[in-house]
Amino acid sequence: MARAELLAHSARFGCPVQSYREHVSEVARRALINAHGAAVHSPYGDLLISTVHVAALYHDLGKVDKDNQKVLGGKASAPLPINHTDAGTAFLLQKKSITSALCVLAHHRPGLLSIPEENSKVHKFRVRKPCSKEEKTVQEVTDERLAEYIKYHQAVMGPAVDFPEKRAPGTSFLRFALSCLVDADHADTAKHYGKGIDVVEIPLAAENRLACLDAYINSLTTADTAPERIEIRQAFYRMCHEEPQARGLYSCSMPVGTGKTTSVMAHLLGAAKRFNLRKIFVVLPFTNIIDQSVNTYRKSLRLSDENPEAVVAAHHHRAEYENAALMAASFLWDAPITVTTAVQFFETLASNRPAALRKLHNLAGAAVFIDEAHAALPAHLWPQAWKWILDLVNNWGCHIVLGSGSLSHFWNLKEFSDTKINVPEIAGHELYRKAAQLEGNRISYHLKKDPMGLDGLYQWVCGDLQCPRIVIMNTVQSTAALADKIAREQGRHAVEHLSTALTPFDRDITLERIKSRLADKEDTNWTLVATTCAEAGLNLSFRSGAREMSSLGSTLQLGGRVNRQCEYGSNCEVWCFYIKKDECLRDHKQFKTSAQVLRELFDEKNISSDFCTDALRREVRIKNTGAAKDDPIVRAEKRADYPSVSELFQVIEDNQTFTIVIDEGFKERLENGQKPTRKDMQTLTVRMRQDQIDTLRLPRIRGYEDLYFCYPDYYDDFLGYMRGILQTISVLQNGSIV
Numbered sequence: 233m234a235r236a237e238l239l240a241h242s243a244r245f246g247c248p249v250q251s252y253r254e255h256v257s258e259v260a261r262r263a264l265i266n267a268h269g270a271a272v273h274s275p276y277g278d279l280l281i282s283t284v285h286v287a288a289l290y291h292d293l294g295k296v297d298k299d300n301q302k303v304l305g306g307k308a309s310a311p312l313p314i315n316h317t318d319a320g321t322a323f324l325l326q327k328k329s330i331t332s333a334l335c336v337l338a339h340h341r342p343g344l345l346s347i348p349e350e351n352s353k354v355h356k357f358r359v360r361k362p363c364s365k366e367e368k369t370v371q372e373v374t375d376e377r378l379a380e381y382i383k384y385h386q387a388v389m390g391p392a393v394d395f396p397e398k399r400a401p402g403t404s405f406l407r408f409a410l411s412c413l414v415d416a417d418h419a420d421t422a423k424h425y426g427k428g429i430d431v432v433e434i435p436l437a438a439e440n441r442l443a444c445l446d447a448y449i450n451s452l453t454t455a456d457t458a459p460e461r462i463e464i465r466q467a468f469y470r471m472c473h474e475e476p477q478a479r480g481l482y483s484c485s486m487p488v489g490t491g492k493t494t495s496v497m498a499h500l501l502g503a504a505k506r507f508n509l510r511k512i513f514v515v516l517p518f519t520n521i522i523d524q525s526v527n528t529y530r531k532s533l534r535l536s537d538e539n540p541e542a543v544v545a546a547h548h549h550r551a552e553y554e555n556a557a558l559m560a561a562s563f564l565w566d567a568p569i570t571v572t573t574a575v576q577f578f579e580t581l582a583s584n585r586p587a588a589l590r591k592l593h594n595l596a597g598a599a600v601f602i603d604e605a606h607a608a609l610p611a612h613l614w615p616q617a618w619k620w621i622l623d624l625v626n627n628w629g630c631h632i633v634l635g636s637g638s639l640s641h642f643w644n645l646k647e648f649s650d651t652k653i654n655v656p657e658i659a660g661h662e663l664y665r666k667a668a669q670l671e672g673n674r675i676s677y678h679l680k681k682d683p684m685g686l687d688g689l690y691q692w693v694c695g696d697l698q699c700p701r702i703v704i705m706n707t708v709q710s711t712a713a714l715a716d717k718i719a720r721e722q723g724r725h726a727v728e729h730l731s732t733a734l735t736p737f738d739r740d741i742t743l744e745r746i747k748s749r750l751a752d753k754e755d756t757n758w759t760l761v762a763t764t765c766a767e768a769g770l771n772l773s774f775r776s777g778a779r780e781m782s783s784l785g786s787t788l789q790l791g792g793r794v795n796r797q798c799e800y801g802s803n804c805e806v807w808c809f810y811i812k813k814d815e816c817l818r819d820h821k822q823f824k825t826s827a828q829v830l831r832e833l834f835d836e837k838n839i840s841s842d843f844c845t846d847a848l849r850r851e852v853r854i855k856n857t858g859a860a861k862d863d864p865i866v867r868a869e870k871r872a873d874y875p876s877v878s879e880l881f882q883v884i885e886d887n888q889t890f891t892i893v894i895d896e897g898f899k900e901r902l903e904n905g906q907k908p909t910r911k912d913m914q915t916l917t918v919r920m921r922q923d924q925i926d927t928l929r930l931p932r933i934r935g936y937e938d939l940y941f942c943y944p945d946y947y948d949d950f951l952g953y954m955r956g957i958l959q960t961i962s963v964l965q966n967g968s969i970v
Contacts, residue, residue: 239304262416263288273597273629282396287335294319318359327395344584344874411592436568438504448532472499484635488792500599517607547572565591574608582881584874597629604768606785615863638788683810704779706820712954713816715761730762733952737915783826784847
């Protein structure tokens with residue numbers, strides 16, 4: 233008796249079943265498109281294509297199991313009794329197509345496994361857990377039934393294809409191959425369940441966008457800028473406008489106010505035009521800088537009749553979902569220009585999770601600007617990050633610029649790089665020196681040595697610092713506590729607050745209000761209290777600034793938000809200070825070592841960009857970091873211990889965070905089964921740590937185990953979700969909300 237039509241997906245969300253033939257064929261088609269797009273830019277292109285093709289054809293082989301087919305054809309949704317990743321893995325291992333087998337094994341949770349750990353097992357790279365309804369393991373059941381699986385598979389998909397036997401040339405190859413497969417699998421699944429988003433491929437068209445950028449630059453007014461600064465900005469743009477002679481790795485150390493946002497974009501477009509690159513990425517350290525840069529790029533790079541949001545995509549925070557109802561809302565780096573955070577960029581390179589890696593293949597053949605690179609990563613993450621950057625240049629066709637007004641040339645230190653590499657300045661050293669000379673009298677830096685609690689900090693900030701003033705705190709909670717203190721003592725108009733406790737939508741509104749207030753010369757008696765997200769990259773200029781002790785680079789970057797164009801005269805002050813930790817003020821362990829080095833540099837009177845590389849050297853030596861090859865992350869990556877790399881490489885430590893919806897209307901739409909958009913997921917949500925979720929006892933959104941809802945009483949557009957946290961602290965301290 234013939235079996236019924238093989239199925240790949242059960243009936244869900246009001247949608248019918250999907251046949252095995254349809255799903256596998258469509259995944260293979262999409263995966264090959266992904267692989268071909270990346271292969272053009274890689275010396276391993278042919279191997280990538282063949283690896284991905286085979287993996288796609290056999291990725292769901294285990295679903296043809298009779299027990300799995302019963303579930304897929306049933307009326308109720310239930311987990312498959314036999315883990316379906318094992319069958320395709322087993323078959324491809326038999327064919328010695330190892331890399332394809334690893335892709336199949338990893339295309340669902342938990343993702344890429346530890347290669348050395350698996351090699352030590354008896355049945356390596358197999359699913360050794362028991363089946364849900366049998367005493368046997370998945371591996372044992374698969375081995376018994378594999379011939380039957382292949383028979384049914386070939387009956388609907390045709391005979392076997394050629395199987396690549398060459399293994400992955402480096403750890404990143406497996407991540408890129410898995411990315412091609414997972415993106416295809418998730419995209420077809422989302423489409424079948426009516427959750428897909430039709431993405432229209434928009435070409436980069438570098439030459440045309442460069443012409444648009446030229447027109448935008450020519451339209452800018454320069455009335456409030458000193459003539460010597462105008463001259464430098466124009467010279468910098470002209471130099472960046474020239475196409476680079478070689479694709480590779482460059483640096484940009486130009487100081488504040490020299491127009492890096494647009495000038496480096498001209499350089500990237502020139503590189504894309506010359507070397508036929510397909511996408512541009514701008515990587516920024518903080519989420520709120522994204523909005524400012526995105527607005528500039530959408531105004532200056534959009535061709536006629538284009539949707540600016542489709543041309544320049546803003547990737548604020550993690551949006552990577554395996555839930556079939558949310559897959560389409562995952563952020564995929566598929567726009568011609570993507571502006572994202574350093575957290576998203578580097579943790580994607582480090583990840584072993586399929587949902588996170590889904591977007592990686594779009595990075596091949598890209599021009600990348602890692603702006604404010606001094607703040608992109610903690611020092612201990614740079615040894616491996618540097619290796620990934622070189623790998624992107626050498627093996628995936630990328631052109632990368634590292635930029636910062638306080639850039640550390642860490643690649644010259646043995647703790648970060650095994651070999652010395654020449655990284656040329658895109659502006660040349662002469663123009664850089666000329667720009668640096670203008671910085672001499674703009675800012676003076678000072679240290680307040682006595683630690684302050686919340687009351688003392690409030691009195692010092694509002695009593696001693698000239699206004700308008702900016703204060704940077706190291707934690708979200710300390711930031712909100714000081715802003716709340718100023719608002720309660722002086723009124724809401726006396727303070728603005730900016731941190732990731734606010735949604736991107738509310739941050740954008742706050743940032744526009746800050747710009748408006750700074751432009752109003754009569755509105756001066758107020759303070760911006762912000763996290764590190766406001767210390768770099770924003771076109772803001774205050775009369776004075778203060779920063780909780782952190783690092784030399786961060787201190788100099790705050791200097792870029794004070795007296796930016798010398799409009800307040802000369803020698804405006806930037807202060808560094810210590811806090812006394814209490815219920816409201818929280819320190820940040822990540823800054824302990826860099827703050828120690830900063831104190832030494834203050835004592836030595838060495839507060840300038842000339843000492844950034846030395847500061848980084850001191851930091852890593854305090855931590856007893858040896859040569860780059862001995863770094864634990866580097867060693868784990870070399871062993872292909874993917875889970876360890878993902879766990880160790882955390883830009884933000886203790887970052888077990890979840891997506892929190894703060895809009896009631898959006899919550900209702902989700903619970904009513906409406907399709908979420910990427911824009912909604914990026915603008916109407918925040919990310920919160922598990923302990924904060926537990927403190928506020930936030931409920932899950934019905935039907936989504938990874939989404940929570942923040943009660944309206946716990947969120948406002950001033951403090952964000954920290955309103956609820958501070959209320960809880962107040963209740964614990966006083967028995968009531970102050």
